[in-house]
Amino acid sequence: MNPSALVPLPVLIPTIAAAATLIAGRRPRLQRGITVVSLAAVLAVCCALVYFADRDGTIAVQVGGWGPTEPGMGPLGITLVLDRLSALMLVVSAAVLLAVVFYAIGQGIRDGDGRQPVSIFLPTYLVLSAGVCTAFLAGDLFNLFVGFEVLLAASFVLLTIGASAERVRAGIAYVMVSMVSSLIFLIGIALIYAATGTLNLAEIAVRLDDVPAGTRSALFAVLLVAFGIKAAVFPLSSWLPDSYPTAPAPVTAVFAGLLTKVGVYAIIRAHSLLFPGGALDDVLLIAAFLTMVVGVLGAMAQSDIKRLLSFTLVSHIGYMVFGIALSSELGMSGAVYYVAHHIIVQTTLFLVVGLIERQAGASTLQRLGGLAAASPLLALIFFVPALNLGGIPPFSGFIGKVALLEAGAQDGSVLAWLLVGGGVVTSLLTLYVMARVWTKAFWRERADAPEGEMSAASPSALVDDTEDVVFTERDDVGRMPVGMLIPTGALLAVGIALTVFAGPMFGYSERAAVEVLDRGQYLTAVLGDGSGAR
Template sequence: MITPYAWMVPLVVVLPLVGAGLALAAARRTHVQRIISMTVLGAMLVLAGVLLWASDRLGPQVVHVGGWMPWEGIVLAVDRLSALMVIVSTTVTMGVLGYSIGQGRSSFDDESDGHSPLPVFHPTILVLAAGVTTTFVSGDLFHLYVGFEMLLAASFVLLTLGGTAERVRAGTTYVLVSLLSSMIFLIAISMVYAATGTINLALLAQRTGELPGGTVAVLHVMLLLGFAVKAAVFPMSGWLPDSYPTAPAPVTAVFAGLLTKVGVYAMIRTQTLLFPTTRFDDVLLWAALLTMVVGILGAIVQDDIKRMLSYTLVSHIGYMLFGIAVGSTVGLAAAIFYVIHHILIQTTLFLVTGLIERVGGSSDTGRLGDLARISPVVGVLFFVPAMNLAGIPPFTGFLGKVGLIQAGIDQGTWLTYVVVVGAVVTSLLTLYAVSRVWGRAFWSENPEGMTGQGPVRGGHHEALGLGVLFPTSALVAVTVALTFVAGPLYDITTRAAVDLMLREPYLQAVLGSGAGL
């Protein structure tokens, strides 16, 4: 196996960590901090691009950390799926950081004195990015757990930024649920080690096949449970709409884009590599159906845009789960495509909601109105990704859903047909939910009490500056541009899915040529 670009793999984790340290050291110099963070993220993007090219052409790029062999040490492995995820996550982190920089000095905190931006914000975002990429490049179950904990610790800080009562309340729920899911994951790891004597994913792929069926089923359930809480799969999804909406717009945006998808990624990885059987596919299909339908029913009654978006976030996790549960190459390719689409679209929508808050002074549709006339720019920026989310052609939301429905129909069991119907209904209800927001916030009459030019913070009016408009428009442009490169992208996700289903390319890259099942 040729892995000439393997030296780049650790860098996507090391760079943001070093950047976080430097940014913390430069806490008093806002400009230096901004330059450091953006440089680091830019470098990560380049590295991830090269890694995607290399893993697509030359096969997975693997590093044996410290020179230890897989059965003793940690392995980092980047295949197409990992590289794609790193690219997309770095893109949205960059967009969000750009937005927060554009917000200016008085940004992040309503409740702080309004003069100093919180110096911990940039370092924490970088640690979050490091945690997220760690989970994507890791080839070891415990290392995956460490990556989870890194991003969780960073997300705890971000969610409770400023320490106001509302955020502490939301943060408490989030922290406790996250700790519990980590605990389940940790118990699962100890069980996996007891049963197989290894926690390396490639070795596990070889060994789980030799275990008794009951043992594998227990390991499978435990791992799925841990990841399902993180991915907000119904019925473990109640924490998400409760905790996300209170954080500042950029924080919610980055959370919505990345954190649940990390859970989905971990599911895809373990489901394909460790448990290639169809044991729990029916259970997962039911979970997918319920996640979609219950999530979207929650979304349509919400008054607050952020809460509505949080519920759609839960709901659309169901689509990805559906792709995984179908268990075919087509389904997996569509699921990966949908993950990419959804990371970008959900982050963009939350950022646009941030813009709405800046213009209208609130994200509650009962207190907004006539935004289409007040700020047509925000109208366009909201409308395009909202239609994309609902799955209107020709956007990627439509393409991803078509792929998933195709996979469901190919499978042809009555349950997949039911889920397909659920997927279509959910798509329509998503359209209803976003058009309800559109009608109330953009087209209705201006209610009393709406300030119209944004709240006064730190002694001056915040208008729609280029600093916040540009990153948001850039992300909207990326989501639209994805439509134009959807063909090649679908080809890559299909190749990724084929290799994931085969398992051999990954095993041979990690364990050396000749390794089989």
């Protein structure tokens, strides 16, 4: 099999499926079937791509055959690039996207009434999937920008489904911030094109070597601001806790798990491929420290579990930026492994919150209690990922953090040691926050909750499982559909697999880190000097 033929499929399959589901909007069962089959196919293709990327190294595909006209020259058309890092991001993202759409179907998302049209959910979700895959495969800055814009358009629709006042307000704030980020990114693209005369990442990497150091640092700073907003790096992260918690549980889960990681991926590419040398590493280390500490302190102040998890999401972005900024193989290995771990665990926890709302009618700690006795299974599927997020051994969160802390200790600089201390404190405070949720929501009696009697009337837009009608109040408290439990359990199993198979997984992360830090393979594959072109 020619692996080059598979590379465009993670983008093409969901794009075609989105059109098909839009046409089948009046046939919900067909619409759901197309979505599930297409995302399952994407997952299968991505698993094959991981194998080929690990076996063959970097694979570049010139769309339409518009490749380099001569060795050393950049391609004339669109380039898609697959390496171990992008393959890992694709397969983890595909697994999450498939699990979340199963969860959404289990929750009952289908055609609504005139007040809350939700038949657009699945087509938009598939467009979001195509945008995520486009960003991970983009071999030039403009197509990376296109991937981000596809994400923005689809995420705005998903964020405001139901058109409640709260969701529209959050959606407007989200779009405004995203548009500012996109504008800054577009300015950065224009400046880089003015400095290098190309937008192909490999050609930019080569030509930037001839650009003065001060100009390179300025260009990098512009891209870091754009990507930092998308990745929710402090002080560019204040938009996230106000935007994500208002959306339906499946939307919040996929946003929390994936969208910020697209920004982290873009930072890795810019840092390692375009601007190696560590010119702004100290700035990134400071930003990583503040992201960790401010995020976890914000989480400690929250009483709503969704907002609490949104703040922990921000804080743990700091670990990834920490590993990137160290510019070492161990640091990058830890960052790559931690990205995969965090996508799975954070998505799982947000799906569990959806189950908590279904079981108890609320996600606010003042209204929760007694869930461990009422549903031991729900308690278990919260307890395991909560420990994993807190970094308790032997879970994958502990493994990733140990690698990052060891990399910081090996660096030995003052800032690195500050990050080591900040990482330890953040991990302990994350564990405290998770323990607080467990104690209040699961362990104490419901009668001891200050507002426990109000839970059953908690407003939440859901779609009933038997009628195509959207309710605005919880009338099915206590029922957790199997269709919601199975995908949540599947992601829980994937998180445990990251622990059980930590050796092979971290070995893959090490190979991905070496490949990312060694620009030669990427440049050879794209610029086509003979050995790397595929």
